Each structure stands twice: as C-alpha cells, then as structure tokens.
Amino acid sequence: MAHPKRHHYVPEFILKGFADQRGYLRWARRLEGGHPKFGQSPPRDMFVESHLYSSESDDGVRDASMELSLAELETEASVVVSNMIVATRSGRCPTLTARERDVWYRFLLTQWLRVPESQEAAISEAEAYLMLDNMLSELRGIFPDSNRKLDALSTPEAKSRMIRNVRIDALGRPRQHLVAMLEHRGIAILHIEKRNKQFIIGSRPVVKLTLPGRTNLNDSSVEMWFPIASDIAVGVGQGGGRVSLHPVSRDSFIRHLNMSIARQISIIAASSEKLVRSIATPR
Numbered sequence: 367m368a369h370p371k372r373h374h375y376v377p378e379f380i381l382k383g384f385a386d387q388r389g390y391l392r393w394a395r396r397l398e399g400g401h402p403k404f405g406q407s408p409p410r411d412m413f414v415e416s417h418l419y420s421s422e423s424d425d426g427v428r429d430a431s432m433e434l435s436l437a438e439l440e441t442e443a444s445v446v447v448s449n450m451i452v453a454t455r456s457g458r459c460p461t462l463t464a465r466e467r468d469v470w471y472r473f474l475l476t477q478w479l480r481v482p483e484s485q486e487a488a489i490s491e492a493e494a495y496l497m498l499d500n501m502l503s504e505l506r507g508i509f510p511d512s513n514r515k516l517d518a519l520s521t522p523e524a525k526s527r528m529i530r531n532v533r534i535d536a537l538g539r540p541r542q543h544l545v546a547m548l549e550h551r552g553i554a555i556l557h558i559e560k561r562n563k564q565f566i567i568g569s570r571p572v573v574k575l576t577l578p579g580r581t582n583l584n585d586s587s588v589e590m591w592f593p594i595a596s597d598i599a600v601g602v603g604q605g606g607g608r609v610s611l612h613p614v615s616r617d618s619f620i621r622h623l624n625m626s627i628a629r630q631i632s633i634i635a636a637s638s639e640k641l642v643r644s645i646a647t648p649r
C-alpha cells in the first residue's frame with residue numbers, strides 16, 4: 367500500500383473554500399524584518415510538508431499511521447463542514463447529529479493542535495533540543511557503558527527524528543476533557559452577509575482569543591474560531607451545548623477577527639489580493 371508523502375496540515379477541502387474563481391489562493395508570508403512576501407498558489411500547494419505526520423524508526427522505516435488516521439477524520443469532517451456551509455448559506459442553523467458534533471469537535475481540536483506553528487508554540491524546537499540534550503547527558507552519567515548507543519542517538523538526524531516522533535505521538539493521545547469542554551460550550555457559526563467581505567485562512571487555522579489571565583475553554587469569555595469558508599467561521603458557543611447562527615454585517619468585526627487571526631500566524635491566505643495585502647501591511 368502506497369503511503370502519502372505530502373501532508374496538508376490545513377486540509378485541502380478547507381482551502382478550496384477560500385480560492386478565487388481560477389482556483390488560486392493569494393497569500394502573504396511574514397518574514398523577519400517585517401516585510402511580507404506575497405504570492406499565489408493552488409490549494410494543493412498550500413500548507414503542506416513532506417512526511418509531516420510520518421514517524422520514523424531508527425533504521426529509517428516510515429510509519430504513516432497518523433497521517434492515515436488524520437485523513438480518515440478529514441473525510442468525515444468534510445461531510446459535516448459541507449452540511450454546515452449549505453445550511454448556513456441558506457439562512458438555516460445547521461442541524462447536527464450527535465455523531466456529526468463529535469466529528470466536528472475532534473476535527474476542531476485536531477486542527478488547533480496539529481499545525482507546525484501550534485506545536486512550536488507548545489514547545490519550540492530549541493526547547494525540545496535542549497530537553498533532549500539534557501536527557502542524553504543524564505543517561506551518559508547513569509549508563510557509562512552505553513556511550514556507543516547514546517552517540518547514535520546524539521546525531522542531529524537522530525535528535526530531529528525523535529522530536530518529530532514525539533510530536534506525532536502527542537497528536538494521537540486522547541483529549542476527552544477538551545472534547546467535553548467543547549460539548550458544553552456548543553457551536554457558534556458566523557456568516558458574513560456582505561458579498562464583498564471575507565474571512566482569511568492561515569497557517570494556524572484555529573485561533574484562540576483570550577483576555578489576560580483567562581484562557582480556560584470553560585470560560586465563556588474565551589473565543590475560538592475556525593474559518594471554514596471565505597464567508598463562514600465556526601467556533602465555540604456560549605454554553606448549553608447549543609448550535610447557534612450569527613449573521614455578521616459589521617465591517618469592523620470582520621476586520622477585527624481577520625487581524626486577530628493574522629497576529630497569531632506566519633502565513634495568511636484568501637481569494638482577494640487586496641484583502642491579503644491590507645491585512646499583511648496594515649496602516
């Protein structure tokens with residue numbers, strides 16, 4: 367069985383909802399020095415890395431189990447997302463089954479946690495390498511006769527492999543407590559009413575907006591948003607497990623959410639070059 371090599375950390379079916387009529391996304395990448403780089407790409411070439419979710423054994427054998435698991439979740443989620451979009455654009459609050467809600471909550475959490483920038487925010491590459499170096503140093507003191515084995519684990523390639531494997535393993539850990547929080551909060555859906563206004567999508571598609579000292583998802587002041595199409599963003603509700611639909615007409619609110627998204631990520635994308643440039647180089 368052939369295993370996938372190119373791993374999208376933002377699903378392609380989501381990105382297509384932000385593409386222009388030619389099927390392209392206009393994007394901006396934040397660079398050091400503050401000057402963004404601009405470009406355009408089809409969804410298949412956006413937010414993708416080789417073997418991002420394939421773990422690797424000491425002898426170089428890759429295991430794509432996590433990528434296959436993510437692909438299965440995306441297949442289910444694409445149906446739920448499609449149903450949400452159709453209902454919302456028809457002016458109806460989506461009616462979701464218990465199974466569809468569960469799929470959505472797991473998909474939302476996965477997209478929050480799986481992307482490289484979220485993983486880097488949890489623990490940076492520098493911090494991960496430092497922790498690994500300290501651990502290897504301690505092992506040399508405890509097992510002085512194992513220096514040859516520890517030398518093999520101390521190469522840059524071996525350390526990079528171990529860090530990647532740990533990150534992949536962490537994605538597969540159960541997070542029922544977070545799912546329970548989302549179930550309690552419910553689902554809020556924003557729908558832009560104006561045809562000339564859009565949400566952006568980015569390299570960190572799920573953003574969490576908090577007040578100082580208030581970061582727990584059980585706190586109703588904590589917001590979490592995931593734009594699933596250029597005119598629709600889905601997030602956590604205000605409690606009671608309800609699904610609610612909120613038409614959005616205020617330009618200032620759309621701008622606020624787009625800027626909040628952009629501040630937390632390195633790459634933004636949308637169908638409109640004008641929008642991307644205005645977000646990437648605000649006055």
